[in-house]
Amino acid sequence: MDPARRLGRAQIDVFAQLGVSTVLLGGIYALIAVGLTLIFGIMRVVNFAHGEFLMLGMYLAFWAYTLLALDPYFVLFVSIPVFYGVGLVTYVLVMRGVIHASHNVQIFTTVGLSTALQNLALVLWSGDFHTVRPWHASTPIRLGGTAFNLSQVVAFVIAIALTVLLFAFMRWTHTGRVMRATAQDREAAVLMGIDTDRVYRLTFAIGIAAVGAAGVLVSPLYAVYPTAGLQFVLLSYVVVVLGGLGDMVGALIGSLIVAAVEVAGSYFFGTAWKEILYFVLFIGVLVFRPAGLFGQRGAENLGV
């Protein structure tokens, strides 16, 4: 066989691998970002502590795995109600009082929450890196010329299923409609008799439940440590700003873009420098398209 054709075949395999990696990664990022964008869209608060809830989800999976030998996918079913509850408590204790406060107050409330949670994890569980290695993290799946481990695929499938579920909830249930109405116009929602406090409470709890579930899902794929949330949350800011803060479909597209940048970046420049790419992308988007790639209604009064 002539070398040119062999090269062609290998390249196709490489691109297939890169393409599938992008989709798998994008699905997980979507689940992380969708909670962030939901909270922003409805509550008008950028949750700077979002990554810390992801980190807590990862620790939950780690402890369940180490102490009780529970598989992360089993923990997932427990984590959703647990993080829903954590979200409710956090809303009542921390967020409720600042929902109508200025940007600065909101920023520093969630930043303070982030610092407190991060260091709570540090004190309780030390700064050591922990890993969860269930059997499926080392089970390869081959498809054509591409290979992935089972955890990646399952995480993707569940993440997409949860994201779709959330979309459906927002689109077709009465509560979802009420939440969207509040996002569109707070004052009008109040005038229509909507209990906005309940909407915010629900929104925050759902957003935290989503990111907690994402934490459990990524636990077989990434190491757990107190600042593990930071890398993901920075990335989900990129996703969310790309798609337009508050726009759920935008978040999905943004996830794919960021995943593509990350996958292509680590292929061409090595994993050490890939993060630079998406931060540069981030700054570029903030500077040139702060309302997101597709524009966003009402962006001008959100501080763009």
Add this chain to the structure above:
Amino acid sequence: MPAGLARHRGALVVFGAAALVPLVVRDAYFLDSLVLILLWGALSAAWNVAGGYAGQVSIGHAAFFGIGAYSAALLSARFQQSPWLGMLVGVALSLAAGAAIGYLSNRLKGPYFALSTIAFSQVLLIVASRWRGFTSGSEGIPVPFRPGFSTLGLGHVAWVYLALVVAVLYWGIEVWLERSRFGYRLAGVREDEDAAQALGIPSRRLKVIAVTASAALTSVCGTLWAQYVGFVDPFYVFSVDLSVRFALNTIIGGMGTALGPFLGSILITSLETYLRASLSGVKSGFTGIYLIVYGTVLILVVRFVPDGLAGLAARLRAWRARAVA
């Protein structure tokens, strides 16, 4: 007491005490805390120029701190140059970086501006921690100690006075900001940008100038800190926690007030020193405890005392004046 002095009673007490303490106290531990209080205060004052006076709230100011720390550390460790030269290089780089980030994110407000500054500091963190050949990567660089003023190898007492000079200088800049034409225009932009623009104030240019100046002032303290502590760790000097610390001191003391950052620093740095001393040896992860306290204090302060200690004092004065009348 003349009116001018009376207005600055608080500053007189704070800085006067800092100047007198080294004459009486020789305890190295205490003097060390004093240097840190003054340095963190000056850093928070530098943050205050952008965050408090211009309303450009940054959570990435560690970027400029790191630039200052690295410039001096690299120049003295690699090229045997004086840290003062490093300070100048750091200031030049921070002016450029501050102008760039200030200009690029000029349109952004609130959470968007904060996000862009975080992203910027993260880019620098990645460069500093991955560029092994030049910065030693994540290992960090030790700063060589060479005794003498030109190499900033000073004793504790000398450090107190150096930090004090910087602190008073920064405080003076903010007092000037409160009563100069520039400062009034900046306050106008902060309070209502549209109205300020309608009055012909070049709001964008003013904000860029404020962010750039704030970056340069931060960088100077970054250099001093690196020389004082003697080690530059990329994960510390570019961390989000550090950026939050500048903001935290200022918010607790009172954003947009000259003395606020120093009051905040006194409170927070003493608290940290106290907790470190009393909790050391309890558990290896004790370092996290004061940061948990930080985070909680931050949440409580922005919620219940959003104008900080300085605002609280002003309210108390107003209340007393009313009671007398």
